[in-house]
Amino acid sequence: MESLLRVTDAVKSFRQTKLSAIRGPQEFFDVQRVSRPADFNDATRRISYNTRYFSGNYGIIIAALAVYALLSNTLLLLAIVFLVGGFAAINKWAPEPMQVGDHVITQKSLYTGLFVIGIPLLFFASPIMTIFWLIGASAVLIVIHASFVEPGPESEYAEVQDSV
Template sequence: MDTALRVADALKSFRETRLSGIRPPSEFFDYQRISRPADFNEATSRISYNTRYFSGNYGFIVAALAVYAVLTNFLLLFSLALLVGGFILINKYAPEATQLGEHTITQKHLYTALFVIGLPLLWWSSPILTFFWFVGASGVLILGHASLIEPGVESEYTTIQDTV
């Protein structure tokens, strides 16, 4: 019961802090505000403002890309599930040594077998390639959107508030 309350409080806190910053799709996808920046300084200024203003939307995009990257790489999904599930099962069902015929199997033996099988499988699933795809796709989408969307009128007042 105590765990359920902690999870509920964590979800409530997440909703209040992160999800409250998500801007509506009509504002995020406002094609009338799309324009090419005049120079690098303007692009930098737009990126600086828009990454703060649309941070909730960008966080959602990053989360969606991470889920997509893992779900489309079945071997990576399988190897992560094997390692995490194996670790949980070993902790839950094999806390003490087990006698199997003449052999004694300890948690150390089970962890060793799990990692001897799981780590090469994880390496073979190319997590580094998936990570770099994820970082590149996130960067292109976020920086592209942030540099192409003109900041709203309210952006002119943020510099005044920062100096006061």
């Protein structure tokens, strides 16, 4: 019961902190504010402000790219489902040792079998390449958006508030 309370508190905290930072699509895709930065300092200033201002939206972009990466790499999805499902099935249906013929099958031997099959399957699914693709794709999209969107007038007040 205590762990359920911790999970609900974590969900409430996540909703209050991250989901409240999501800006509407009309503000995020405002083409009136798109302009080329004058120089590198202007681009850096824009990136610094916009990554904080649109952090919730950028989180959604990263999550969408992660879902796309999993759906496009079916072997990785299969490996993750196999490992997670195997853990859940072993914990649910095999907490005690079972007698099968002359052999006693323990939870440890089931986990060993799961690892012997799941780890090579995960290795061939190339999760590291997927992680690097996710990092690169999200970084490129975020940096391009953050550098080309001109901060609104409230950005001037944010600089004053940060210095106080």
